[in-house]
Amino acid sequence: MKTILTNCKVFGKDTDKIYIDGEKFSKPFKDSEADEIIDCKGGTVVPGLVDMHCHLREPGFEYKGTIATETASAAKGGYTSVCPMPNTNPVADNAAVISGILKKAKEANNCRVYPIGAATKGIDGDQISEMGLMKEAGIVAVSDDGHPIKNAGIMRKVLEYSSDFDLPVLNHCEDKSLSEGAMNEGEVSTCIGIRGIPTAAEDIMIARDIILSEYLNIPVHICHVSTKGGVRMIREAKARGVKVTCETCPHYFTMTDDLCENYDSNFKMHPPLRTQEHVDAIIEGIKDGTIDAIATDHAPHHSDEKDCEFSVALNGILGFESAFALGYTYLVKKGVITLERLIDLMCFAPSKILKLGRGGMEEGDDADLAVFDLDHEFVFDKNKMLSKSLNTPYDGWKLYGETLLTVMGGKKTYEKLQ
Amino acid sequence: MGLKSKDLLGMKQLTAEEIMEILDTAKTMKLVISSANKKTSHLQGKSVVTLFYENSTRTRLSFELASKYMGSASANISTSGSSVNKGESLLDTARTIDMMGTDIIIMRHNQSGAPHFIAPHLKASVVNAGDGMNEHPTQALLDMLTMYERFDTFEGKNIAICGDIYHSRVVRSNAIGLSKLGAKVSVYGPKTMMPVGIEKMGVRIADSVADCVRDADAVMGLRVQLERQQKSLFPSVSEYAHFYAITPEMLALAKPDAFLMHPGPCNHGVELPTAVYDCDQSVINEQVTNGVAVRMAVLYLLMARRNNL
Numbered sequence: 001m002k003t004i005l006t007n008c009k010v011f012g013k014d015t016d017k018i019y020i021d022g023e024k025f026s027k028p029f030k031d032s033e034a035d036e037i038i039d040c041k042g043g044t045v046v047p048g049l050v051d052m053h054c055h056l057r058e059p060g061f062e063y064k065g066t067i068a069t070e071t072a073s074a075a076k077g078g079y080t081s082v083c084p085m086p087n088t089n090p091v092a093d094n095a096a097v098i099s100g101i102l103k104k105a106k107e108a109n110n111c112r113v114y115p116i117g118a119a120t121k122g123i124d125g126d127q128i129s130e131m132g133l134m135k136e137a138g139i140v141a142v143s144d145d146g147h148p149i150k151n152a153g154i155m156r157k158v159l160e161y162s163s164d165f166d167l168p169v170l171n172h173c174e175d176k177s178l179s180e181g182a183m184n185e186g187e188v189s190t191c192i193g194i195r196g197i198p199t200a201a202e203d204i205m206i207a208r209d210i211i212l213s214e215y216l217n218i219p220v221h222i223c224h225v226s227t228k229g230g231v232r233m234i235r236e237a238k239a240r241g242v243k244v245t246c247e248t249c250p251h252y253f254t255m256t257d258d259l260c261e262n263y264d265s266n267f268k269m270h271p272p273l274r275t276q277e278h279v280d281a282i283i284e285g286i287k288d289g290t291i292d293a294i295a296t297d298h299a300p301h302h303s304d305e306k307d308c309e310f311s312v313a314l315n316g317i318l319g320f321e322s323a324f325a326l327g328y329t330y331l332v333k334k335g336v337i338t339l340e341r342l343i344d345l346m347c348f349a350p351s352k353i354l355k356l357g358r359g360g361m362e363e364g365d366d367a368d369l370a371v372f373d374l375d376h377e378f379v380f381d382k383n384k385m386l387s388k389s390l391n392t393p394y395d396g397w398k399l400y401g402e403t404l405l406t407v408m409g410g411k412k413t414y415e416k417l418q
Numbered sequence: 419m420g421l422k423s424k425d426l427l428g429m430k431q432l433t434a435e436e437i438m439e440i441l442d443t444a445k446t447m448k449l450v451i452s453s454a455n456k457k458t459s460h461l462q463g464k465s466v467v468t469l470f471y472e473n474s475t476r477t478r479l480s481f482e483l484a485s486k487y488m489g490s491a492s493a494n495i496s497t498s499g500s501s502v503n504k505g506e507s508l509l510d511t512a513r514t515i516d517m518m519g520t521d522i523i524i525m526r527h528n529q530s531g532a533p534h535f536i537a538p539h540l541k542a543s544v545v546n547a548g549d550g551m552n553e554h555p556t557q558a559l560l561d562m563l564t565m566y567e568r569f570d571t572f573e574g575k576n577i578a579i580c581g582d583i584y585h586s587r588v589v590r591s592n593a594i595g596l597s598k599l600g601a602k603v604s605v606y607g608p609k610t611m612m613p614v615g616i617e618k619m620g621v622r623i624a625d626s627v628a629d630c631v632r633d634a635d636a637v638m639g640l641r642v643q644l645e646r647q648q649k650s651l652f653p654s655v656s657e658y659a660h661f662y663a664i665t666p667e668m669l670a671l672a673k674p675d676a677f678l679m680h681p682g683p684c685n686h687g688v689e690l691p692t693a694v695y696d697c698d699q700s701v702i703n704e705q706v707t708n709g710v711a712v713r714m715a716v717l718y719l720l721m722a723r724r725n726n727l
Contacts, residue, residue, distance in 0.1 A: 185614050186614055186615050187614070187619075189614070190613040190614055190615045190616050190618070191619055192530060193530035193531075193549070193553065193587060194551070194552075195551070196613075196614065198614075263530070263531030263534050263535055307509065308507060308508065309508060309527070309529035309531060309535055310531045311529050311550070
């Protein structure tokens, strides 16, 4: 199967054509040799995006989303590689569960799925997991995600043991003893009577992880940074040479906590939406390179788990289908960063941190790409999402960067080019 | 005449004019309560259901009496005697009540925003009788009625509120309502019970009980929830009483004609010494009567809006 993409701008290249032969990018061939010629309508071709932090919900929570539905959603967002967190049921803390996830991912064949294994057995923060066996089964990192490792001694062992297998450790930083609330602690939480989560809850654990990483000289990756203090500490640590990397999510540079005012749980997630001061700091961190990656933290939840009392509603929002457009509209369009830097944040950097080897667009590289319409505004419509769930806060937002086509390993995984 | 909204969710949603209309109507309703024949036809043919997910004595009873004095059919659901314990969702329960032809659902819930969540899904008017730490609008209205009977205007009046500010929906509703009418609210409590950013709601954070109460026109104590001691918000009842109670000495710092309020139920000897609770300046018992009057006014004005349509 030979394919040519025409009428496109190609990221980083002075050409308007892309040649694919089988699963790989190819050197140019004649139009007459092509099985299919796709008119990209002037869209921009970029390497397929890599999401280093998401939730596919399978096994155990198929009523929220399955590997098949959520990777289809990822493909619609321009993703060709996604890394699901281990908080499934059973927990992805052993090779058998990892193998099952990979089998389902292969059947769905919408995305490359690189599972993240639990750092501790049962993500209960007590005993380190069988990281080596899980690596043999296919994990690319370890994390307890929403159940941060509260005991510093256990965190040390996780960092040390994982480094034997060259597995990055991704930590969701939150001191739960400070964070019994349901939204950011501040004047809005006080005004609407919702218990608050202080930024200090996040900052304290970021500080601890930086200290451990520096002391042990072992890398650590901080998940979804949302605070000014977190950005400052990571910036200072990087300047000292500490092997710390971090990600943020689109919601932390596009929204503030006052959106919770009407108790709409589509604005509820961990860490919570912060104030403008913190949003500004996140944008600054993206701009100066302190923040390495943009992840989605894509977290499908059933409407029964969201359409209820705010404090009872589960944490998390969908991310795959809105992430690139939010990054493009709020960072590139506004002149904060270039498109090159956005692709770094959403493809090269996460690939590098997790050693996935993604993002190449040279002859012989896997043909993973996405085509986005950067020139026309579109209205984000939750009813057009491919995720099994509906919990997006972005319904009705006007954005740039709609996906026109996604190709993974030479196969079309999403197309909107009528 | 009548309220603008279908529901009474909080003081946040009321304008200054609506608050004054409720207070003026409540003054009239109070005449009904003190008359020999406590019966009006304001709610004749209407049905009122109280749905309480939290314990309550005075709020629930005063809503019930208010609706009965005005001739409505009323019924009650408590968490122990309904399908709530079978795990039915709040929305399903509320819809079930709605579909029985209910005109007004009065709800108390331990989650902030619970009435805001159900109200748009229902035909019935929803009255918030206390939601989590958010608001308790009819308590603020009865407090304001008690003040209004003594003040010619709220403008420039100093109102002192002392106690557990963090967890108090009474404080939030009073701060919002009183600010809308031009009163100046000061609050004070242990730092462990002070919420971040409360000053953004238009209140002054005092340095001490004395600073809070000094030159006040009205002083309000708040109930200390003793179970909070286990959560290390204060070390002991005796230490709390020693440093944070409104004692006769403290009350003497307020204006000479100032009066003392408390939303009840009161822990005697904790937030208020019994001598203060019973002192001449105390209007705590009158607040209870005003609670019925203000709730009559709210129910009537909500239905008056309906009849205007």
